[in-house]
Amino acid sequence: MQRPNIIFIVADDLGHADLGCYGGRDAAFGPVSPVLDGLAAKGIQFTQGYANSPVCSPTRFAMITARYQYRLRGAAEEPIRSGNRDSTTLGMPPDHPTLPSLLRAQGYRTALIGKWHLGYPPAFGPLRSGYDEFFGPMSGGVDYFTHCDSRGTHDLWAGEEDTQEEGYLTDLFSQRAVDYVERMAEAQETDNAPFFLSLHYTAPHWPWETREDAGRAPQVKDNLFDLAGGNIHIYRRMIHHMDEGIGWIMTALEKHGLADNTLVVFTSDNGGERFSDNWPLVGxxxxxxxxxxxxxxxxxxxAVIQPGGVTAQHCLTMDWSATMLDAAGVAPDPAYPLDGVSLMPTLRDATHTFARPMHWRMNHRGQRALRDGDWKYLQVDGNEYLFNIPADERERANQAHREPDRLAAMRDAWAAWNATMPAIPPDATVSLGYSAKDMPQR
Known part of the structure; x- marks a missing residue:
């Protein structure tokens, strides 16, 4: 079979149950996510899928490398924001193999449209890490209309040049993605080269603004971190705008006969925030x-995935990056072995599952976690917990005292894994990579 085109769509701060296909309720205007719900119905939906981190940049390090983010200094929970523009340590090292660089070396055209958040030029940037094209912000949250970050600095780039574009940011990303698909379809008529498009929306990340707010958005510094701003209705409309844009892209793929052999993957970089629906999950x-x-x-x-698939296969962000390499027939760099595990067997057959232990650590509140089978080991603020997740998704019935042997075994397994990861650098910022003023509180 011809190598597939790949589109990797990542939302920002989307809650587990915000989409209709994950149990989300309709809004006053109707279904919030009809396009994504349709893609799930025509493809496969994972009910036990995870992000590599509960915050943004660390997950994106894992996503681009298909390796645990803890292996890289820039992912040590340090703040990558506008004030770090001159940093030579906080970012994605250009010499490290990445998902786009490995694909590009094997003939794929590559582009990132949307959020980068892995360091600033000249030391770092999408064009230095395997992407042929880039359009989007380098930082985290930006205003949807002024395209300025929290310091009031304009943060919308075309390649490594500042670009002034008018419009609602979510729509600009969607329109650029449609244009990219159109151009790639035309190019494939000549050389048949596949493409890889990373489409990283900032929606529904704050500031909470909809398309209809054009012309009446407040000044960026008052709006971007407005702790009293937004509401559930605006939040859900932002998701709907993103969903509409994904529909435009699917229409372009179908128009050019590319939809059948294009792998489209959708996820979020971490769990949701203030207005998210995470039911029945907590936190x-x-x-x-x-x-x-x-x-x-x-x-x-x-071409590969049968419609209507639902699976409880466990997976992490980096597994999907490994899956995309596998789908494209591209081998990893042997000097940088992957931590991600390919999910291709499950994509081919939704009933196929396999054991997948998953590990996390966070400096913030001394958090650590291990999910292995039905069980989850969790430590927060020095307190240990043991949960049977299928029986207790709300993590309310601590089994630590009832299952001391299991607790000890999982604690030891986490410690053994942690010993294989680099230690946090002694000069790293070991508090959370966002200060209280930078993040709206729940």
Whole structure:
């Protein structure tokens, strides 16, 4: 079979149950996510899928490398934001193999449209880590209309040049993605080269603004971190705008006959925030409870994936990067062996599952977690917990005292894994990579 095109769509701070196909309720205007719900119905939906971290940048390090983020200094929970523009340590090292660089070396065209958040030029940047093209912000949250970050600095780039574009950011990303698909379809008529598109939305990350807010958005510094701003209705409309844009992209793929052999994957970088629906999970962004790390995973690839698949296969963000390399027939760099595990067997057959222990650590509140089978070991603020997740998704019935042997075994397993990871650098910022003023509180 011809190598597939690949589109990797990542939402920002989306809650586990925000989409209709994950139990989300309709909004006043109707279904919130009809396009994504349709992709899930025509493809496969993972009910036990996770992000590599409950915060943004660390997950993105894992996503681009297919390796545990803890292996890289820039992912040591340090703040990568506008004030770090001159840093030569906080970012994705250009000499490290990445998902786009490995694909590009084997003939794929590559592009990132949307959020980067892995360091600033000249030391770092998408064009230095395997992408042929880039359009989007380098930092985390930016205003949807002014495209400025929290310091009031304009943060919308085309390649490594500042670009002034008018429009609602979510729509700009979607329109650029449609244009990219159109151009790639035309190019494939000549050389048949496949493409890899990373489409990293900032939606529904704050500031909470909808398309209809054009012309009446407040000044960025008052708006970007407005702790009293937003509401559930605006939040759900932002998800709907993203969903609409994904529909435009699917229409472009179908128009050019590319939909059948294009692997489209959708997820979120971490769990949801203030207005997210995580039911029945507890916690959210910044937490290693289920609400901070369990995220939607949807894959659509008609040439390979049978419609209507639902699986409880466990997976992490980096597993999907490994899956994309596998789907493309691209081998990893032997000097940088992958921590991610390919999910291709499950994509081919939704009933196929396999054991997948998953580990996390967070400096914030001394959090650590291990999910292995039905069981989860969790430590927060020095307190230990043991949960049977299928029986207790809300993590309310601590089994630590009833299952002391299991607790000890999982504690030891986490410690053995942690010993294989680099220690946090002594000069690293070991508090959370966001200060209280930078993040709205739940």
């Amino acid at each position: 959210g962004k910044m937490d290693l409870t289920e609400g901070g790390i369990r995220v939607p995973w949807i894959a659509h690839w008609p």
